[in-house]
Amino acid sequence: MTDATAPAPVEPVSEKVETPFRRFLSEFTESKLATGALLVLGVIIVLALIAPLITPQNPYDLAQVDVLDGRLPPGSEAYAGYTMWLGSDGAGRDLYSAILYGLRISLSVGVTSGLIALAIGMAIGLIAAYVGGRIENIIMRIVDLQLSFPAALVALMLVAILGKGIDKIILALVVAQWAYYARTVRGTALVERRKEYVEAAQCLGLSNARIVFRHILPNCLAPLIVVGTVQTAHAISLEATLSFLGVGLPQTEPSLGVLIANGFEYMLSGRYWISVFPGLALLLTVVSINLVGDQLRDVLNPRLKK
Amino acid sequence: MTATLEVQGLKTHFFTRAGVVKAVDGVDFSISRGEVMGLVGESGSGKSITGFSILGLIDPPGRIIEGSIKFNGAEIANSTETALQKLRGNRIAMIFQDPMMTLNPVLRIDTQMIEAILAHEQVDKRAAWERSRDALGQVGIPSPEERLRAYPHQLSGGMRQRVAIAIAFLNRPDLIIADEPTTALDVTIQAQIIFEAQQLTRQTGTAMIWITHDLAVVAGLADHISVMYAGRIVEQGTTDDVIDRPLHPYTVGLLGSVPTANSRGQKLHQIEGMTPNMLALPKGCAFGPRCSRSSPACMDQPLVADVAGRRVRCFHPHLDAEVR
Numbered sequence: 001m002t003d004a005t006a007p008a009p010v011e012p013v014s015e016k017v018e019t020p021f022r023r024f025l026s027e028f029t030e031s032k033l034a035t036g037a038l039l040v041l042g043v044i045i046v047l048a049l050i051a052p053l054i055t056p057q058n059p060y061d062l063a064q065v066d067v068l069d070g071r072l073p074p075g076s077e078a079y080a081g082y083t084m085w086l087g088s089d090g091a092g093r094d095l096y097s098a099i100l101y102g103l104r105i106s107l108s109v110g111v112t113s114g115l116i117a118l119a120i121g122m123a124i125g126l127i128a129a130y131v132g133g134r135i136e137n138i139i140m141r142i143v144d145l146q147l148s149f150p151a152a153l154v155a156l157m158l159v160a161i162l163g164k165g166i167d168k169i170i171l172a173l174v175v176a177q178w179a180y181y182a183r184t185v186r187g188t189a190l191v192e193r194r195k196e197y198v199e200a201a202q203c204l205g206l207s208n209a210r211i212v213f214r215h216i217l218p219n220c221l222a223p224l225i226v227v228g229t230v231q232t233a234h235a236i237s238l239e240a241t242l243s244f245l246g247v248g249l250p251q252t253e254p255s256l257g258v259l260i261a262n263g264f265e266y267m268l269s270g271r272y273w274i275s276v277f278p279g280l281a282l283l284l285t286v287v288s289i290n291l292v293g294d295q296l297r298d299v300l301n302p303r304l305k306k
Numbered sequence: 307m308t309a310t311l312e313v314q315g316l317k318t319h320f321f322t323r324a325g326v327v328k329a330v331d332g333v334d335f336s337i338s339r340g341e342v343m344g345l346v347g348e349s350g351s352g353k354s355i356t357g358f359s360i361l362g363l364i365d366p367p368g369r370i371i372e373g374s375i376k377f378n379g380a381e382i383a384n385s386t387e388t389a390l391q392k393l394r395g396n397r398i399a400m401i402f403q404d405p406m407m408t409l410n411p412v413l414r415i416d417t418q419m420i421e422a423i424l425a426h427e428q429v430d431k432r433a434a435w436e437r438s439r440d441a442l443g444q445v446g447i448p449s450p451e452e453r454l455r456a457y458p459h460q461l462s463g464g465m466r467q468r469v470a471i472a473i474a475f476l477n478r479p480d481l482i483i484a485d486e487p488t489t490a491l492d493v494t495i496q497a498q499i500i501f502e503a504q505q506l507t508r509q510t511g512t513a514m515i516w517i518t519h520d521l522a523v524v525a526g527l528a529d530h531i532s533v534m535y536a537g538r539i540v541e542q543g544t545t546d547d548v549i550d551r552p553l554h555p556y557t558v559g560l561l562g563s564v565p566t567a568n569s570r571g572q573k574l575h576q577i578e579g580m581t582p583n584m585l586a587l588p589k590g591c592a593f594g595p596r597c598s599r600s601s602p603a604c605m606d607q608p609l610v611a612d613v614a615g616r617r618v619r620c621f622h623p624h625l626d627a628e629v630r
Contacts, residue, residue, distance in 0.1 A: 196407035202363055204395030204422045204473070214421070218412040 027299045034295030037288040044285055048103040055097035056082040059254065067092045071266065074273050087273040089262050095273065098259055099281045105255040106282070109166065110236035113173035117235075118228050120174065121181025122217070128182070129189035130212050140186065146179040155238055159247045169248055173235050184227045188220040195219075222300035229293035233286045240282055256282045308379040310480050310513040311360070312336040316373035316383070318352075318359045325585045329355040329368065331537035334610070334617075337481070337530070340511045342504070344524030344545065346560070347534030348581050353517045356534075357483040359383075360515075361398060362390040378480060396426040399474035403486040405466035409458040415442075415469055416454040422476050441472040445502050464495035468502065475506055482507075482514045488523060500527055521560055525549050533557050536582055536592035543616030553613055553623035555597045591620070599624075 029035050047054070057064050057080070066079045069092035076084050078094065086095035128136040146154070158172035192198065193216060201211045242248035243257025244264075251258060256278045263274025318330040330352040337343045347353045359370055360377075362385065375383040382393065394400075402408040410418060419438035420431060429437075435454070442450035445468040458466055467487060474482050484503065488496040504527055507514050518524055524531055524545065531548040533541045533556065541554040552558045562575030579596040582588055588595050590605040597604070599622040608619045 196402055196404060197410045199363070200400070200402055200408040200470075201410070202394065203361060203400040204425060205391045205393065206395070206421065206425050207391070210421075210425075215410050215413070219410070221412075 024299060028295055031295050031298075034291050037291035037295075040284065041288040041292060044103060044281075044288070045107065047100055048107055051097075051100035051104055055094070055100055056080075057094045057097040059093040059098040059101050060252070065092050069094075071271055071274070073271070086277045087271075089259065089274045090266065091262075093254075095259075095277050098254060099256070099278050102254055102256045102259050102278060103281060103285065105166070105249065105253055106236050106239060106257070106285070109169055109173070109239045109249075109255065110232050113170045113177065113235050113239075114228060114232040116170070117174045117177040117231070118181050118224065121178040121183075122185050122224065124178070125182040125185030126189050126212050126217060126220070129186045129193055130208070130216065136186075139182070143179040143182050147183070151176040151234070152238060152241060155242060156245070156247065159242055164247070164250045166249060166253060169239055169242065172242075173238060176238065177231055177235060180227060180231055181224070184223050185220055188223050189216055192216045192219045226293055226297040226300060229289060229296055233289035233293065236289070237282070237286050309336040309338045309376075310341075310378060311515075312374075312376040313356075313360070314374045314376075316356065316359060316375060317371050318355050318364055318368060319371050320368040322367055322585075327368075327584045328537050328587070329584065330359060332373070333534070333537075333539050335530075335532050335539065335542065337513045337515065339480070339513055340507060341530065342507055342514045342516055342524075342528045344521075344528030344531040345515055345517045345534060346519065346521055346524060346531060348519055350581055350584060351534040352537040353519075353534050354485050357400065357485050357515065357517055360481075360483060361394055361400060362387075363394075392426070395422055395479075396477045397479050398481045398483065399477070399479040401467075401470050401474045401482060401484040401487045404490045405463055405470050406458075406490070408470055409466055411458055413457075414454070415456055415458065415461075419454070419469075419473055419476065422473050426477055437476065438472075441476050442469065444475070444506065445469075445472045446498070447472070463491055464499065467491060467495075467499055471499070471503060471506070475510065475512070478510055479512060482512055483517070484514060485517045486519070487516075489518070489520070496523070503527075521549070522564055533560070536584065536587055538592070538619060539617075540593065540619045541616060542618075547614070547616055551614070551624075553616060553618045553625065554593075554620045555599050555622070555624065556593050558624055597622075 052058065059065065069078050069084070069088050070090050072078070072084055072088045074085060074087040076087065078084050078088070084094045084096065086099065088094055089098065124139055128139040155172045155176040158175055159168060162168040162172065198211060198215060201215050239248060239255060240257030240260065243255050244261045246261065249255045249258055254262070259278035260275050260282070263271070263278070266274050313336065314334050316330055316333045317328070320327040320329055333352070333356055335343065345353045345356065355364070355368070358364055360375055362382070364370060370383055373383060374381055377393070377398065382390065409415070416435060416438060419441070420434040423429065423434040423437060439450045439454060442453055447453050447465065447468050453461065453465070453469070461469065471487070487503070488499050491499060500523065503514070506512070516524055516528060528545050531543065531545050532539045533548070533554065535556050541548060541552065541557045548557060549561065552561055556577070559575065559577040563577065565574055577596055582592055591597070591600070591608050594600045594604040601622065603621045608621050610617050610619050613623055613625070
C-alpha cells in the first residue's frame with residue numbers, strides 16, 4: 001500500500017499544545033537574574049497599587065501631614081504614633097508612604113506615556129513600511145530629525161512651553177519617544193512585508209488594513225515589546241529628571257523625582273535619607289525593568305538563540 | 307462555452323534602472339473548466355510573473371503594458387484594485403512554492419482559513435469553521451479538528467502544503483494558479499500532493515495552471531503544456547504531443563535532460579550555455595545562441611506557427627522522427 005492515496009502518517013499532537021507564549025515563558029525563566037528582576041518588578045507594582053492599604057499616612061492629605069515631623073531620621077516615631085522606618089522629608093511626610101505614592105505616579109506616567117507613544121509610533125511605522133514611497137520618506141525624515149535631538153532636551157523644551165502637570169508631562173514624554181517606536185516597527189515591518197505570507201494574504205483578497213494589522217503587526221511584536229520595556233524604564237527616569245529639575249510634576253503630586261529634589265538641599269547637612277531612599281526606589285524600578293527588557297530581547301531575538 | 311481564462315498577447319515589463327526587463331513578452335494561452343495546464347520553464351523564464359499578472363499583483367517598477375486577460379469572459383487586465391481584491395482568493399486562488407513561508411507563523415491554521423472565507427462571504431464563524439475542517443479533510447489531513455488548532459510550525463512541510471491547497475480550494479475558485487507547489491517537498495510527498503490537487507480539480511471543475519520547471523511533474527497531471535523560455539511561450543500543445551513528440555529544440559533539450567530508466571549509465575543530455583540575461587536578450591530567437599539547429603534565419607524573431615496540432619515558435623522544429 002504505497003499508493004499515493006494512502007493517508008499521510010498521523011503526527012502526534014501533544015495534549016498541551018505548545019503555544020508561542022508557553023515556549024516564551026520557559027525560555028524567559030532560564031535566566032535567574034531576569035526572573036528575579038521580574039519578581040522585584042512585580043512586587044514594586046503590587047506595592048504601588050495597594051499603597052493606600054499598607055501605608056500609615058496619605059502624603060497628599062495635608063491634614064495627616066505634620067510639619068513638626070519634618071526631617072526625622074529613619075526609625076523615628078511620628079507625632080501620630082506610627083514609626084517612620086525611612087524617616088521623613090522636609091514637610092513632615094513619612095518617606096515610606098511618600099515613596100509608595102510616588103511610585104504610583106512614576107509608574108503610571110511611565111506606562112501611560114509608553115503605551116500612547118507605542119500606539120502612535122507603531123501605527124506610523126507600519127503605515128510607512130507598508131505604503132512606502134514618498135509618504136515613507138517624509139515620515140522617516142521626521143523621525144530622523146526628532147531622534148537627532150536628545151529625548152531629555154525635547155521633553156525639557158516641551159514642558160517649558162506647556163507648563164507643569166501630569167497630563168503635560170505625559171504629552172511631553174509621548175512626543176519625545178514615539179519616534180523610537182516608529183523606527184523599530186518600520187524596520188521589522190519592512191522585512192516582514194517582503195515575506196511570502198504577505199503575498200499569500202494578498203492573493204486571498206484580504207484588505208490592506210487586515211494584512212497590516214492582522215498579519216504583519218503580530219510578526220513585529222517581538223522587537224516592539226523589547227523597545228517598549230526599555231523605553232518605559234527610560235520614560236520613568238526621564239520624568240524623574242524633569243521633576244528633579246523642577247519642570248516636571250508639581251509639589252502636590254510628588255513623584256520619585258520630586259522627592260529626590262526635595263531632599264537634595266538637605267544632603268550636605270547629613271540628612272541623606274530624604275533623597276537616597278526615593279533614589280534607591282527609582283534605581284530598583286528602572287534596573288529591574290531594564291533587566292527584564294534585556295532578557296526579553298535575548299528570548300525574542302532569533303539571532304541570539306542558542 | 308467561454309474559456310475560464312484567456313490570455314492574449316500579455317506583456318509584463320519591469321522598468322528597472324539598469325533597463326527594461328521583459329519578464330513576460332507576448333504570452334497567449336487559454337484554459338477551460340476542469341483543465342490543468344502545465345506552464346514549464348527554467349527559473350527566470352517568466353512563469354511566475356505570468357501568474358502574478360493574472361492576479362494583478364505586479365509591484366512597481368513592473369506593470370502589464372499590453373495584452374488582455376479575460377476571466378470568464380470579462381477583461382481583468384489592469385482592472386481596479388477593489389475589483390481584483392474580490393477575485394483574489396475567491397474566484398482565482400494561488401498556491402505557492404514554499405509552504406514554510408506562505409502561512410503566517412503567528413496565526414493558527416483555523417484563524418487563517420476562517421479569515422479566507424470571511425473575506426469574501428457573509429457567513430457565521432461556526433459555518434466557516436466547519437467548512438475549513440471539511441476542506442482539510444478533503445486534502446487528506448487526518449484529524450482535521452486538531453490540525454485547525456495548530457500553528458504552522460507544528461506541521462510538516464507536506465502537511466502545510468496540504469493546508470495551503472485546502473485554503474486555495476476553500477471558496478471553490480474557478481481558477482487556481484499553483485506556483486511550483488511541489489518543488490520544496492520531497493518526492494513521495496510530491497506525488498501525494500499532485501494526486502490530491504488532481505482529484506480536487508476533477509471534483510470541483512476548477513481550472514488550474516501548474517507552474518513548474520519539472521516536466522516530469524506535469525507529464526502525469528496536465529492536459530496541456532506550455533513551455534516558456536525568456537518571457538515567451540515557445541511550444542504549446544496537449545501533454546501527450548509535447549512529451550512524446552516535442553517540436554521546439556528547447557523542449558527537446560528539456561526532455562532529454564530528464565533521467566529515465568533507459569538512460570542509465572549514459573551521460574545525460576545537457577542544454578549548452580546559460581539562460582540569457584533578461585536585460586540583454588539575444589537578437590531574434592532568444593534560444594538561438596544555445597540551439598544546435600540555429601541558422602542565420604534565427605536572427606529574426608520566429609512567429610508562432612501552428613505545426614502538427616501545436617503552436618510553436620521556431621524556424622526549425624523537430625518535425626522529423628530523429629528526435630532524441
